[in-house]
Amino acid sequence: xxxxxxxxxxxxxxxxxxxxxxxxxxxxxxxxxxxxxxxxxxxxxxxxxxxxxxxxxxxxxxxxxxxxxxxxxxxxxxxxxxxxxxxxxxxxxxxxxxxxxxxxxxxxxxxxxxxxxxxxxxxxxxxxxxxxxxxxxxxxxxxxxxxxxxxxxxxxxxxxxxxxxxxxxxxxxxxxxxxxxxxxxxxxxxxxxxxxxxxxxxxxxxxxxxxxxxxxxxxxxxxxxxxxxxxxxxxxxxxxxxxxxxxxxxxxxxxxxxxxxxxxxxxxxxxxxxxxxxxxxxxxxxxxxxxxxxxxxxxxxxxxxxxxxxxxxxxxxxxxxxxxxxxxxxxxxxxxxxxxxxxxxxxxxxxxxxxxxxxxxxxxxxxxxxxxxxxxxxxxxxxxxxxxxxxxxxxxxxxxxxxxxxxxxxxxxxxxxxxxxxxxxxxxxxxxxxxxxxxxxxxxxxxxxxxxxxxxxxxxxxxxxxxxxxxxxxxxxxxxxxxxxxxxxxxxxxxxxxxxxxxxxxxxxxxxxxxxxxxxxxxxxxxxxxxxxxxxxxxxxxxxxxxxxxxxxxxxxxxxxxxxxxxxxxxxxxxxxxxxxxxxxxxxxxxxxxxxxxxxxxxxxxxxxxxxxxxxxxxxxxxxxxxxxxxxxxxxxxxxxxxxxxxxxxxxxxxxxxxxxxxxxxxxxxxxxxxxxxxxxxxxxxxxxxxxxxxxxxxxxxxxxxxxxxxxxxxxxxxxxxxxxxxxxxxxxxxxxxxxxxxxxxxxxxxxxxxxxxxxxxxxxxxxxxxxxxxxxxxxxxxxxxxxxxxxxxxxxxxxxxxxxxxxxxxxxxxxxxxxxxxxxxxxxxxxxxxxxxxxxxxxxx
Numbered sequence: 001x002x003x004x005x006x007x008x009x010x011x012x013x014x015x016x017x018x019x020x021x022x023x024x025x026x027x028x029x030x031x032x033x034x035x036x037x038x039x040x041x042x043x044x045x046x047x048x049x050x051x052x053x054x055x056x057x058x059x060x061x062x063x064x065x066x067x068x069x070x071x072x073x074x075x076x077x078x079x080x081x082x083x084x085x086x087x088x089x090x091x092x093x094x095x096x097x098x099x100x101x102x103x104x105x106x107x108x109x110x111x112x113x114x115x116x117x118x119x120x121x122x123x124x125x126x127x128x129x130x131x132x133x134x135x136x137x138x139x140x141x142x143x144x145x146x147x148x149x150x151x152x153x154x155x156x157x158x159x160x161x162x163x164x165x166x167x168x169x170x171x172x173x174x175x176x177x178x179x180x181x182x183x184x185x186x187x188x189x190x191x192x193x194x195x196x197x198x199x200x201x202x203x204x205x206x207x208x209x210x211x212x213x214x215x216x217x218x219x220x221x222x223x224x225x226x227x228x229x230x231x232x233x234x235x236x237x238x239x240x241x242x243x244x245x246x247x248x249x250x251x252x253x254x255x256x257x258x259x260x261x262x263x264x265x266x267x268x269x270x271x272x273x274x275x276x277x278x279x280x281x282x283x284x285x286x287x288x289x290x291x292x293x294x295x296x297x298x299x300x301x302x303x304x305x306x307x308x309x310x311x312x313x314x315x316x317x318x319x320x321x322x323x324x325x326x327x328x329x330x331x332x333x334x335x336x337x338x339x340x341x342x343x344x345x346x347x348x349x350x351x352x353x354x355x356x357x358x359x360x361x362x363x364x365x366x367x368x369x370x371x372x373x374x375x376x377x378x379x380x381x382x383x384x385x386x387x388x389x390x391x392x393x394x395x396x397x398x399x400x401x402x403x404x405x406x407x408x409x410x411x412x413x414x415x416x417x418x419x420x421x422x423x424x425x426x427x428x429x430x431x432x433x434x435x436x437x438x439x440x441x442x443x444x445x446x447x448x449x450x451x452x453x454x455x456x457x458x459x460x461x462x463x464x465x466x467x468x469x470x471x472x473x474x475x476x477x478x479x480x481x482x483x484x485x486x487x488x489x490x491x492x493x494x495x496x497x498x499x500x501x502x503x504x505x506x507x508x509x510x511x512x513x514x515x516x517x518x519x520x521x522x523x524x525x526x527x528x529x530x531x532x533x534x535x536x537x538x539x540x541x542x543x544x545x546x547x548x549x550x551x552x553x554x555x556x557x558x559x560x561x562x563x564x565x566x567x568x569x570x571x572x573x574x575x576x577x578x579x580x581x582x583x584x585x586x587x588x589x590x591x592x593x594x595x596x597x598x599x600x601x602x603x604x605x606x607x608x609x610x611x612x613x614x615x616x617x618x619x620x621x622x623x624x625x626x627x628x629x630x631x632x633x634x635x636x637x638x639x640x641x642x643x644x645x646x647x648x649x650x651x652x653x654x655x656x657x658x659x660x661x662x663x664x665x666x667x668x669x670x671x672x673x674x675x676x677x678x679x680x681x682x683x684x685x686x687x688x689x690x691x692x693x694x695x696x697x698x699x700x701x702x703x704x705x706x707x708x709x710x711x712x713x714x715x716x717x718x719x720x721x722x723x724x725x726x727x728x729x730x731x732x733x734x735x736x737x738x739x740x741x742x743x744x745x746x747x748x749x750x751x752x753x754x755x756x757x758x759x760x761x762x763x764x765x766x767x768x769x770x771x772x773x774x775x776x777x778x779x780x781x782x783x784x785x786x787x788x789x790x791x792x793x794x795x796x797x798x799x800x801x802x803x804x805x806x807x808x809x810x811x812x813x814x815x816x817x818x819x820x821x822x823x824x825x826x827x828x829x830x831x832x833x834x835x836x837x838x839x840x841x842x843x844x845x846x
Contacts, residue, residue, distance in 0.1 A: 019743035020328075023295040024335035024384055025342065026732045027288035028376040032343020033350055033728065034281030035372025040351065041273030045365045046259030046266040049198045050132075054109070054139045054225030055234035058099055058241060059261045060089035061249045064575050064633045083580070084267040086573040087635035087668045088113075090220035095250060099224055102244045104232040110221040111136045112211045115670055116204045117547045118158075119175040119182060119697050122166040129162070129202040131178055133211035139225040140193050142203065146170050147189030150207045155188040157205040161197040163190045175697065176204065178214040179671050181550050182697055200263070200363055216671070223261060259363070269360040276359075276725050279447055284729050285379065286454040290509065291736040293387040294461055294502050295743070324388045332384030336377035343376060344368060350728065357721055414465050414498070422462030429456035429787075436794040440617050442524065449795050450726075453516050456787045457509040464501025468493060471779045479771060488755070488764075489771035500776055503744050506736040507780025507819060508787065513733060514815050515788035515807075517726045522806035523796050524652070525715035531598075531653030533708055538567070538594040538677035540689055541707040546698040548672025553696040554587075557676065560692040562684030565590025568661050568673035572635040581618060581632075582655040585664025594677035597648035597658070602626030604646050612642040613658040615651025619644075632657075634667040652800065675707070734822060741776075741826035745769065745834070752831075753839035762835050766828070773827040777820050785812075 051057050063082040070077045099108040116131030134149050134157065142159070147170040150157050156176065158168055168174060172187045191205065206214065215222075228237045238252045245252070253261050260266040310320060351366045432452035439445040460467065472493040479490045493500055542549050542557060549568070558566045570585045586595065588607045597604075600616060603626075607613065612630055614622070624630060628644045642659065665671035678689065678701075689701045702710070755765055792805035 019739050020292070020295050020384070021331050021335045022739050023288075023292050023736060024332055024380045025339040026735055027284070027292060027383065028336045028339025028380045029343040029346055030284040030288065030339075030728055030732055031281060031376040031379050032340045032372045033347040034277050034284055035375050036277075036343070036347035036366065036368065037273050037350065038277030038281060039367045039369050039372060040364065041270045041275075041277055043367050043369075044270065044273070045256050046263055046361070047256075047363045047365065048258040048262050049140070049200060049363070050111075050113070050203070050262055051139050051223075051225055051258045052193075052195065053141045053227075054258070055228055055254060056226035056238050056241065057253045057258045057261050058091070058095065058108075058224040058226060058245070059222070059251050059253065060091045061251050061637070062089050062261075062264060062267070064578065064637055066578050081578055083575060083578045084264075084271075085575065085633065085635060085637040086580075088222065088264055089636045090217055090222060091224065091250060092248075093219050093221050095245065095248065096221065096224055098244055098248075099226060099241055102237070102241050104229050104237045104240060105226055106229040106232075107227045109136055109139055109225045109227075111139060111223045111225055112215045112217075113222040114178055114211075114215040114217075115547055116176050116178045116206075116214065118162065118166065118202075118204065119177055119546060120166040120168075127161075127198075127200060127202050129204060131176070131204045131206055131211060131214055133208045134205040135208055136225070137191065137205055140203075142191040142193055142205070144189045144191050147187070150188050150205060150210070152207060153210040153213070154185055155207065156185040157189040157191050158187055159198065159203045160190055160192040162202040162204075163187070177546055177550075177672075177697070179216045180214070181552050200361060263361055263363070265361055266364065269364055273354075273360055273364075275443075279450070280725060280729065282447070283450050283454065283726070284732065286451070287509065287513075287729055287733060288379075289383060289387075290454065290458055290461060291506060291733070291740075292383050293390060294505050295387075295736070295740060321389060325385050328384040328388030329381060332381040333377070335384070336380030339380060340373040340376040343372070346728070347372075350724075353724055357724065359721060414462075418462050419466070422459050425455055425459035425462060429459055433790055433794040436791065437797040439798045442799065445795055445798055446520075449516060449520060449791055450513070452791045452794075453512050453787055454509075456790075457505065457512060457784075460508050460783050460787075461501070461505040464504055465497040467783065468497040468500045468504060468779060471782075472497070472775075475775055475778070479775060488760075488768040489775060492768070492772055493775060499744055500772070503737075503741050503776050503823075504780045504783065506733060506740050507777060507823065508784040510730070510733040510737050510822075511781055511784030511815060511819055512787035512791075513726075513784075514730050514819075515785065515812065516791055517723060517730065518811055518815070519788070519792055519806055519808065520795060521715065521722050522808065523792055523804075524799055525712075526806045527796070527800035527802070527804070528652040529708060529711055529715070531650035532711065533704070535596050535598060535650045535653055536594070536677060536704055536707075537592075537596050538565075538679045539704055540678040540680060540686070541702045541704065542566075542673075542676035542678060542689075542693065543700055543702050543707065543710070544672070544698045545700070547670055548674055549676050549699055550672055550696060553693050553699050554673060554676045556692055556696075557678055557689060560684075560689060562681045562688065563678060564681060565593035565677075565679040567591055567594040567677040569675050569677065570661060570665050570668060570671060570673050571655070572664055572668045574635060574657060574659075575633045576618075576622060576630070579621075581657050583657040583659055583664065584655050585659050585661040587661040590679070593679040595654075597646075597654050598650040599646045599648050602644065602646035607645050607660075609660045609663060610642055611645040611660065613646040613648055614644055615654075615656040616647055616649055617651050618656040619647045634664070635669075636667045638667050734818075737819070737822050738826040741773070741823060742830045745827050745830040749834045749837065752834050753837070756835075756839035765835060766831060769827050769831045770824065773823045774820075777823045780823075781816055781819065 063084050065080065065082045067078060067080045093110065096108055096110050099105060112133045114131050115129070117129050144157070145160065156174060158174070163169065168187050170187055170189060173184050174187055175182050175184045226237070226241065228234055234254050238254045242252045348366065354360045355362050429452055432448055432455060436445055436448050436452060439448060472490060476490050480487055542553065551568070554566055554568045557563055567590065568587045572583050572585070573580055574583045591607055592604055597613065604613065614624055619625065622630070624644050624647070626644055626646060629641055630644055631639065631641045633639050640663070686701050686703070693699045693701070752765055756762070789805065793803050796805045797803050
């Protein structure tokens with residue numbers, strides 16, 4: 001009977017359940033989208049391009065490994081872990097001979113792959129360009145459509161897409177910058193594949209000797225493409241090759257495993273997608289719970305009279321709970337299915353945006369499995385049922401004689417259990433803020449940051465009626481200045497604090513979450529830029545529009561009259577154990593004239609090829625001090641042991657580890673300097689320095705201020721990615737604001753009619769609604785801003801050591817403006833629609 005009544009109620013009260021349906025639909029769509037991204041990170045395939053015609057690919061191990069043995073109850077427990085390295089690890093060239101000797105191998109083709117940037121101006125977005133030896137063209141395969149293969153060290157073959165985009169033809173000159181100085185070649189041929197243009201790269205082919213020179217990896221190869229003999233199964237051959245190369249660390253890939261060998265960013269992209277999908281999904285789920293519970297609470301509150309009547313005619317508490325739960329399941333099922341279907345195009349759009357912004361590679365195939373959809377439907381059903389049971393718990397428990405009285409007037413004080421839970425959440429939020437203030441790494445602090453916002457917003461939701469009454473007491477005087485509308489608004493805020501609190505909560509969450517997302521990157525970025533500005537002593541910086549500044553350009557600037565020192569900087573990341581640290585390589589000569597990282601112990605004097613300087617954070621984590629040995633794996637996994645020469649304070653600005661330039665450059669994919677710090681005597685100007693490097697393509701001279709502006713642009717790009725990642729959560733919260741305010745206003749039809757019959761004019765009622773909306777907005781803005789400020793301050797203390805969150809006034813005012821517009825529109829439109837109905841008709845209706 002209760003199922004039939006629940007279905008009848010949903011059918012007859014579509015408007016009342018519409019708000020809950022919208023909230024659940026959005027939540028299910030978010031869960032599906034985030035779950036799809038998470039599944040893509042776990043199971044998405046990377047299609048190979050260059051190795052399409054090589055069924056088996058041999059490569060170096062692209063991971064660092066750590067094995068730990070723990071004794072527990074007399075038994076040894078061994079754990080093996082691996083983490084990817086940042087740069088490509090190379091194979092010894094002798095591995096080719098070992099592969100050729102394996103039975104079943106028809107041909108083994110060594111591959112050289114290195115950056116080779118054509119210095120041309122061409123329309124359209126440029127792809128990454130890589131150079132190869134012409135003998136490895138068979139691995140795709142590439143075939144000539146024009147001209148001939150490169151001969152000698154002065155010719156190059158380019159792919160068809162690059163030739164068309166740059167206007168190249170056979171005989172055209174082409175300047176290419178690889179790992180050293182730029183060189184001009186003659187295009188001897190144009191090539192293409194049977195499958196069309198490569199999606200992620202352009203290919204340039206050189207003679208074998210020239211390719212070996214440009215790769216600058218004597219005695220090494222990138223990979224080995226293997227063609228099995230006729231009738232040989234690639235999987236079986238891969239097993240034999242693995243056995244033959246056992247103990248060398250070489251890895252053998254077949255099928256879909258070839259893609260990650262070719263594209264090293266695949267592993268990082270997958271980890272990033274799993275991290276972002278998990279963080280977005282977790283935050284979305286917490287926000288959804290908060291929003292859905294609030295929406296159902298408002299829905300049940302609007303039905304108190306109906307539910308009270310059922311209690312008065314002898315419906316038992318169990319029957320009411322069952323009816324409310326089944327209503328919720330009906331709404332949750334419909335919303336969950338619709339939201340899961342809507343989440344698929346949403347996931348596709350988000351995946352496309354991540355590709356466009358360079359977060360994930362274009363050939364990481366998005367999965368569209370059913371598991372995220374089932375999870376979304378399940379979460380929708382569970383969330384709806386739990387929210388309805390929680391919010392309907394009280395009306396189902398009161399005695400029948402009290403039910404109608406309870407429905408006629410809102411309680412003066414929330415239930416004790418609600419207050420206690422709210423205080424508990426508030427205490428949990430305070431604990432999270434305290435924890436956040438001692439976290440010093442971004443991966444650790446970021447999830448705690450958003451969790452703290454949601455937990456504190458949950459406390460606002462539960463303690464909302466008390467907060468609204470307290471705020472109304474403070475605002476009563478100013479509100480009365482608005483005339484009759486202000487008096488009515490004050491009375492409504494006092495008498496319907498629970499209803500008003502249901503509108504305050506999503507506003508506080510929207511403002512708090514939006515401010516946190518928008519200001520967390522500037523807080524960290526501004527501190528890093530400040531440390532960089534304070535630590536760079538050089539007045540000038542060489543920067544390149546291409547892949548980097550060459551060693552010859554740096555040497556030329558050193559010899560320029562008036563220049564006292566020039567420091568080349570190359571960036572990478574290294575691993576100490578399995579922990580990843582950002583690192584930079586610097587040339588030691590004249591280092592202290594161009595760079596001051598804020599040394600707190602030790603000295604940079606005598607910084608040499610076996611030295612390393614570390615940040616205070618790294619020193620604390622690793623237990624280091626000047627003179628300590630430090631074992632680490634360089635960018636390509638090469639192990640080295642260095643001696644700590646200094647500990648410095650400005651780790652945010654310069655990275656956690658500083659190593660010798662030549663050591664780093666020999667183990668990275670791009671050994672060119674990302675910048676060169678130039679210290680000069682007074683009177684040495686930009687024109688003189690620019691003249692010294694004029695012959696080097698793409699190299700320019702920036703002042704220290706201009707270089708800081710470039711870093712600010714890069715910081716803005718990072719902020720846009722964060723906003724994209726959390727944008728869906730913010731959009732969901734904005735929809736919740738509109739949804740809740742519209743529900744709250746639309747159900748007051750009878751109240752508006754009574755005011756009209758009592759003599760209030762239509763414009764007075766609308767003024768009352770606007771005044772209420774502004775009051776709710778003010779309360780939500782204060783609470784949301786307070787939450788964000790507390791969280792950002794704790795984040796700033798932990799990450800930068802100073803309570804200095806970066807709050808951009810114009811952006812903050814914009815956030816409040818958008819929130820205010822949403823609140824006013826969501827209140828005014830339903831209010832105007834409600835006031836179109838004649839009040840007598842409403843008063844006489846059942």
